[in-house]
Amino acid sequence: MKIRALLTAVALTAAVPAVAQEGAAATPPPAEKKTPPKGQTAKALVKDSQGKDVGEITFEQTKHGVLIKGTLSNLPPGEHAFHVHEVGKCEAPAFTTAGGHFNPTKKAHGLLAPKGKHHGDLPNLYVGQDGKVQFDTFSQNGLTVKSMFDKDGSAVVIHAKEDDYHTDPTGDAGGRIACGVVEKS
Template sequence: MKIRALLTATVLTAAAPVLAQAPAAPPPAAPAQETPAPAPAPAKKVIPPGETAKAPVKDAQGKDVGEVTFEQTKQGVVIKGTLHDLPPGQHAFHIHETGKCEAPDFKTAGGHFNPTKKAHGMMSPKGKHVGDLPNLHVGQDGKVQFDTFSQNGLTVKSLFDKDGSAVVVHTKEDDYQTDPTGDAGGRIACGVVEKQQP
């Protein structure tokens, strides 16, 4: 028994340096971490188009002089226009109460669109008509492009009452206060407002 114990001790003693030099087992590999997916870009808020209308505008000779468009929004109606072949200078521009444009004087368009029965003009203490809009400044080339909006009760739907409505360009500028037309003079162009299909 003593011999066997001595032999075992001798073998262990001889092997100790070898065991000491044996490389340590590598640590277990950390589990691979997944690269986080990029956060999705926030979806763009798409505002559905509101109800729309347009008015092809013609002069007293029946010649096309451009177009005016209307788009309903929650805050009011956006009104845009591109007109050409008009006399240079300032011209009154209104929505009129009847959708009829008979040349040459366009009197068939009636007075200003005025369902609230107010006086004419944004500078009038008793104004203004729903159909009153800012003057147009036509360049020397006879062209004008504009964007404006109405927030005083105008809606695209209201333009299509029993007799419709029209847009009218006048010979002179609107003084924004003289009732009932702003001293805007005669009518040189007119366009019946038409519904647009969605």
């Protein structure tokens, strides 16, 4: 729980300058709803090691980072690591074909690591006793929708255990229990 509070504090601290700047304007600009430019959204249809549908994760590029949303089910209850991996390939049952975490800058793993983090490092998922989780998270660590479509693509992987946010290279997250190839939407 302390890690969740710390991550929330970090995210809010990063957002404060933008909020302060917006409040400084004498007259706020009119709110505009813009559709993201073509090529700025992606999705991953996630399957478990038996090939059963687990759900969908979407990625939307914004001015300040990538908004990541998901609705997943049929997962084991508890806390699970969730990462973007470097290869767009999800061969069951172990999903090792997805490679390591998406890490083009060759940093250490972990949201709490002094020499981290990977672009693919994301907060843990908290799956309920019913095996379901719905989430919205935001990545401001260099990940972009465009970067996920390099020569071999990318995948999103759900791990068996929680990410400890500092052990290199995987956060001691255990095996891979679900995977989805990131595709343009």
